[in-house]
Amino acid sequence: QQTAATTLGYTTTHQLDPDRALNDIGFDSLTAVQLRNRLATQTGLRLPATLIFDHPTPASLARYLHGELVPDVDAGAALLAELDSLEASFADLSPDGETHRQVLVRLQSLVDQWRGRSGAAEEQEELDLDSATDDEMFRLIDSEFGPA
Structure with a gap:
């Protein structure tokens, strides 16, 4: 979320709703590439060009990156975390x-x-x-x- 905010020139993450689509908050193809490149540098991962289209919200992008960085996460715990997130959104x-x-x-x-x-x-x-x-x-x- 912080990297997405920085990419858009925001000074805080308060302007980004973690469940709102990145393209709805100002990302276009250029800023999508910039975000992907920043995240790739920060994580050391090779990220696809379609990153924000495959994971369109900061929350889904964070889950994807977490899964790539910590692949040994228990599937049951990940599912329960998804349910927690869904419950909070309600x-x-x-x-x-x-x-x-x-x-x-x-x-x-x-x-x-x-x-x-x-x-x-x-x-x-x-x-x-x-x-x-x-x-x-x-x-x-x-x-x-x-x-x-």
Whole structure:
């Protein structure tokens, strides 16, 4: 984030939102090359010319660089860090109804995919309907028919 701010001539990183696309905050093809060259010098990595197009936000660029510099990171820890970042990004959002619905559908799809990997889907099918809580019933309905 600091290198991106410096490349644009900013004196602080406060002017850069880590989750906002770099091309939305002033990067063009020339400054993209400058950023890549600065990061390559700082990290010692050989970085692709398409770096900011492949990793369009300071946050995604930082994750990429971290993965390149510290390749032994536990995949589970990296996934949990991504979830932490996602959860933090939800804190200040007030989406309109359609955006809210689209996000719910995508999140539910991810949950369904994850359940399929862990075997939790089979556990859910064995739910005792007579003793299930309201939340358990709604989760079952959502998993079968999707959110309303």
